[in-house]
Amino acid sequence: MIHLSNVHKSFGSAAVLQGVTLDIEQGQSLVLIGASGSGKSVLLKCILGLETPDSGTITVDGKPANPPQFLDRFGMLFQGAALFDSLPVWENVAFRALQTGQERPMAKKRAIEKLDRVGLSAKVADQFPSDLSGGMRKRAGLARAIFSDPDIIFFDEPTTGLDPIRANTINTLIRGVVDEIGATTLTITHDLTSVDAIADKVAMLKDGKIIWQGVPDELRASSNPDVDAFVTGRAAP
Ligand SMILES: Nc1ncnc2c1ncn2[C@@H]1O[C@H](COP(=O)(O)OP(=O)(O)OP(=O)(O)O)[C@@H](O)[C@H]1O
Numbered sequence: 001m002i003h004l005s006n007v008h009k010s011f012g013s014a015a016v017l018q019g020v021t022l023d024i025e026q027g028q029s030l031v032l033i034g035a036s037g038s039g040k041s042v043l044l045k046c047i048l049g050l051e052t053p054d055s056g057t058i059t060v061d062g063k064p065a066n067p068p069q070f071l072d073r074f075g076m077l078f079q080g081a082a083l084f085d086s087l088p089v090w091e092n093v094a095f096r097a098l099q100t101g102q103e104r105p106m107a108k109k110r111a112i113e114k115l116d117r118v119g120l121s122a123k124v125a126d127q128f129p130s131d132l133s134g135g136m137r138k139r140a141g142l143a144r145a146i147f148s149d150p151d152i153i154f155f156d157e158p159t160t161g162l163d164p165i166r167a168n169t170i171n172t173l174i175r176g177v178v179d180e181i182g183a184t185t186l187t188i189t190h191d192l193t194s195v196d197a198i199a200d201k202v203a204m205l206k207d208g209k210i211i212w213q214g215v216p217d218e219l220r221a222s223s224n225p226d227v228d229a230f231v232t233g234r235a236a237p
Pocket of ligand 1 (some may be wrong): 011014016034035036037038039040041042043
């Protein structure tokens with residue numbers, strides 16, 4: 001379980017997180033929504049240890065999120081997939097394992113298995129990211145995120161840049177692999193179809209705080225004007 005309690009983070013005079021309290025239960029898929037600039041990425045960076053909160057606590061299974069140990073337990077799908085163009089796809093998928101000394105033949109075999117799981121053939125393993133379409137790159141990024149069957153997976157805008165059909169395919173894949181692994185996940189998105197496909201629980205960030213939480217069905221029924229604005233795509237009054 002990931003627990004955030006009263007997390008604050010400012011940059012100069014800009015108070016971005018102003019007391020975020022949030023629980024992600026074991027095996028739960030939480031989707032974080034909120035307007036551009038509301039601090040979703042900053043929150044994710046605080047959990048990953050890439051930013052240090054000014055105050056408040058973040059724990060994983062009751063222990064302070066300790067990045068070096070924690071890194072072994074999590075997978076991450078970055079916005080835009082963030083593949084290294086100079087490396088073949090399989091080396092991207094197995095990147096962390098290769099960095100930590102796993103033998104190349106074993107790592108490649110596992111990378112090919114994971115590529116297969118996300119619908120990419122073994123032939124793709126030896127291609128380079130520049131050979132792939134946007135949807136294939138996302139799949140390769142997903143294969144990398146699940147390479148080590150992590151306990152926790154973070155998805156940062158997983159459908160950005162994809163057309164609705166490919167976005168839907170990625171959403172379905174994400175939900176399928178997350179269920180298989182039983183991972184706890186946090187997804188940041190602007191995409192309502194991702195919320196519907198991926199979320200067990202939804203939380204909305206605004207003015208530095210979590211202003212609404214609920215299950216996806218409650219999202220549409222909510223009378224909260226900010227939630228309504230997200231659902232309808234209209235600006236909040
Ligand atoms: N390292 C930094 N230094 C200064 N300001 C920062 C830094 N990182 C983020 N910010 C500011 O914090 C605010 C929140 O940014 P963040 O990227 O978390 O928003 P977001 O909700 O993820 O937006 P989007 O949906 O557009 O990705 C923004 O005003 C941003 O300029």
